[in-house]
Every structure is written in C-alpha cells, then in structure tokens.
Amino acid sequence: MVSGETAAVRRGRPPQTVEQAEEVRQRIIDATAAVFARSGSRGLSVASIIEQAGLARPTFYRYFPNATEPLNVVLDASNDGLVSAIATALSGSDEPVQLGIRLIDAYMDWARGHGTMLRPLFAELHDPGSPVSAYRERALDDIRALVRKAFAELGRRAPSPLDMDAALHVCEYLVYRLAIGTEPATQPDAALTAEARLVMIRVLLVTLGTRDDLAYAMELPGLIAE
Template sequence: MNERAAQRRGSPAGKNGKAEATRARILAAGRSVYGEQGIHGTTVQRILKEAGISRPTFYKYFASSAEVIDDIVQSCNAEVEGLFLKVFAQPQKAFYDYLPMALSGYLNWGRSLGPLMTARFRELHDLSSPVSRYRDAHNQRIVTILHDAMQAHGRTPPDGLALETLVQGIEHLGYQFCAEAEHTDMPRYITVMARLCVSMLGKREDWDAMLASPFFSRLMALEA
C-alpha cells in the first residue's frame, strides 16, 4: 500500500460506518468491472458507473483504478490463505482427512468469484498485473501452511520444489474448473487434485485410506 493510500485509509472519514460502506461499494463495483474487463479494461469511469458514485467521492478512497485492483487481488489472496488456515486448524484424525475439505472449499470459493476468477487466471503471467506480482509470495504462504500442517501431524514434508509444484497444480486445476467446467464436475476435479496431493505429500496407502474415508466417499458420490 502506498503512503497516500495509507493516509486516506487512516483518515477520520474512513473510520465511520458511512465511509466504510462507500469504500466497500467501490470495491464491489471494482470486482465486477475487473472480472469482466481485466486490468487493462478497468477504468475509474467504469467503476464510477458500476458503483453509482461521483469521481470526487472515488478519489477520497483510491488514487486510481489500479489501486482498486491491487486491493481486490490482495483480498482474494487473503481469502484463500484464510480458507486453508481454517481447514488445517480443525482437529482431524489423519492428515489426508483435510484434503477433501481443503480442495472442495477452494473450488467453491473460486466458483463464488464468478468472472473475477477468470480474470485472475488470465493475468497469472501478466507482469503488469498484481495477480502476477503477488503470485509467488501468495503461493509461498500456502506452501508454508501445508508444510506446517504436515509437521503438526507428524508428517515429514517434501522439499520446497514438490510443495510449490503441488500448489501451482492445484491453482491451475482450480482456475480450469471455474472457467470451463460445470459445477457437477467438481467430484472429478477433486479426485484429480487429491491424487496430485497424495502423489506429492504421501504414499499409496494414504490414497487407499482417503478412498475409504466416509467424507470422501460422500463427496465423490461413491456410496449408493
């Protein structure tokens, strides 16, 4: 966050409910516009039209459309990280019990973003986009969450390359599911993602045990 933005967000106006509601309104409009237009098509004018506010009002909270997008991308990243932290903080008997919940949670979160998820995917390698700019740090934080969760459950984590590869594979499958698949395809995607997780994090017996898990069986509709 730049100094000017920090000053604006720390201003007395930003502390009252009306100001926070206006800022949230701008961000909601920004999410809609950014999801449809991407970083190169998102302009202040389009955000103003979507939010139904004046230009002076916009500039009380943000310096540019790029700053709005930056906030949106960082918020989305924090949502994913928070999701995984919450899942792995729950008590489970075995480490593989976390995987169906983490994977289904991630896919449901991505699907809830609508076009915004597709915009993120398009900009993974666009160096002008905060999606690309923050990607490595974001993925590394998820790697750390996985690493620490495995250690907490008496597992020996694989090396960093394996964990990074896993996170990028899950990321790609998640984007593909949200952009191209029907919601009813979720079991197929979770199966592939789970196999990827087990191949990187565990052993063959872990896959057999996960298949035998009642939760996994219900999720995959394997029970009659």
Template sequence: MPKLWNETIEEHRRAVRDAVLDATAALAERHGPRAVTMSRIAAETGIGRATLYKYFPDVEAVLRAWHERQVSTHLARLGGLRDGPGSAAERLEAVLESYAAIQRRRGGHGDVGALLHRGEHVDRAHRHLADLVGGLLAEAAAEGDVRSDVPAAELAAYCLHALEAAGGLPSGAAVRRLVAVVLDGVRP
C-alpha cells in the first residue's frame, strides 16, 4: 500500500478522534460530564454510533481520552507560563494562578471527576506539575524571592495541595485571594 494512503488514513483517524473529543468537551461543557453518552457524541459529531464504537468501546473510554487531552493541554499551558518572560517569582505567580483557575473549573465534576482523576496519566501529570513548580520555586529562591529554608519540592507540594481548595471557591476573586495567601507562605 502506498505510504500516502497510510498517511491519509491515519490523518482521517486522528481527525475523527479529535472530532469525538471536541464533541465530548462541548457536551460536557453544556450538560456536564455525566450527561455525555455515546448517542449524544455520535449526534454531535455527525458520525454513526457504529463508527464511534470502532474508536472507543464505551463512554468511559471517550471521557478518559478527553481527560488525558485536557491534562496535556493544561500542562502545556503551565509549561508555557513557566518558560515565559519575567522573573521566576512572576512566572511562579502566573503558574499558580493558572493552576488554581484550572482547579476551580474542575471543582464541579463530582463522581466523574473522581473517576477521571486517577490512573497512570494523572500520576505522571502530578509528578510533572510538582517538578515544574518545584523548579520555579528553586529558581525564585536563588533570586531571593522565595524562602530557602524549606526544600523546593516540599514548597511545591504545599502550593499544589493548598490550591486544590480552589475547586470549592465561588469566584475568580476568591481564587486570586487564595493564590495570594499561598504566595505569602513561600516568601522569605
């Protein structure tokens, strides 16, 4: 089979998979993750249910794939903030604000959130995130903007655990106040 044919088929499969995950995201946003069904996904994407089942065995598999894509997107965004302009302290603040905002948006998913937030991809993401924040904390400590009497890894754990509370906060203003309290806790 010509290589072009294989690339075209793989491109088509990626496009269908992306369309399914985009539809899942739209449905979850409009109706909540629990309301996502294979029938709704098929209708939203305009593909038949039989085709959908060729890609995913059930709605849980679709939700997991969607979640993995979300986690990757969040990590990429946080990595971009880490690598952006400004001092380490400024970049740390931007990363923590973004992470807290992610936690706030995630707060209302209940059982589905608990189902999706487990497994190896989540463990890897947590390790990556802890390393990302820990690296920024170490850099900011070297610049004198973050306390150096506590190891950066411990400060990173403190920051990330404290910011998980953003999931229950009522407003963006409350999230910003929480971030300010966390940042006060890491300053010298």
C-alpha cells in the first residue's frame, strides 16, 4: 500500500535542482530583455514575457512577482557592466589623454554590447515614467565618482561639476542619437559610430583636459582635424 505522502510526491512535479531553477530564471530574464528590446518597458508584461520564454504563467510567478522585477535584473546588469568597464578603463594607464580615450572606448563597447536593446534603453533614459530613468542617475553618480578618483590618483584637481556633466551628457546624447537613428532590428552605422567616438573624445579633452593634454592629442593621428 502506498502512503498518502508518497502518493502526493509521485503525483507532483519532480523537485528542481539548483541548476535547473537557475536555468529557468535566466530564461525569464533573457525573454524580458528580448521583449524590452522589441517593445520597450511600455510593452513589457507577464504575458509577453512568458510567451517569449515559452513558459507557463505559474512558472513565472515562482521566480518573479511581476514584469518589472526581471527588467530590474536586466537594468542592474547593464549598469554594473558600464561602471565596471569604465573603472577598468580608468585604471589602465597613467597618461590622461589615453585614459580619456579608453573611457570613451569602454562606453562605446558597453553600448555596442546591448545590440537592439540600446534603442529602447536610451529612448527611455529621460522618461520619468520608465524604470530605466532611475538607473541613469545611479550610473552617472558612479561614473562621476570614478572620474574624480582617477583625477586624484593623477594628482590633478577634480573637474568642476559643470565640466563633468557637460562631458557626460554630450557622450550620452551622441549614443542616444546613434540609437534613435537606427532601425529597431539593426546596429548603428559603423562610419557614424566612428565619428561619434571622435566627437566624444574631443569633448572630453576640452571639458576635462589641460593645454598639455591638447598638445599631446594634437600628435595623435586622426584625432584632431588639420
């Protein structure tokens, strides 16, 4: 005779391993990123996520209480990736101009790594109704702190808040232009991306650099127009 407890175990779903549970959780997160890339946060819902993931609704709710929570995981990873990349870039040289170039390249690589998600990400940065906007200020604060730390390590006076924000906002705006000017399913034009990179570096030099930095930059091929 089978006991009631044993029968209940047999009738129920086999318990998941930790690895299986993490796989399902990641599947939900990946589906959330795909829906966000296609429709932005306004088009994000539990229904759209489970359709993308190919999962049942009860399965979703075992991992997340709503559609915003897996989006927060996606945005956390995006912010962490940006701040980490810039921290690494600013620790790779003791030459100020090269540090600035490395910072811009890290920023561009981070943006490029988002693929089609870059478009809605930047489209919603300034939308107070989007969860994306809160992450923007957090990332900017972290980047400001990293730049001030790099200046201190170089023995330089920290840039003024206005100079710092001018540099950050111009860089943000240029990537925003690249993202918005691109078809949803494609990457930004390579030539336009290269031009935007040069403009960002020049802006960084003028707002945060010194005369010596500009003199050094003049010797770098292709950076400053003849």
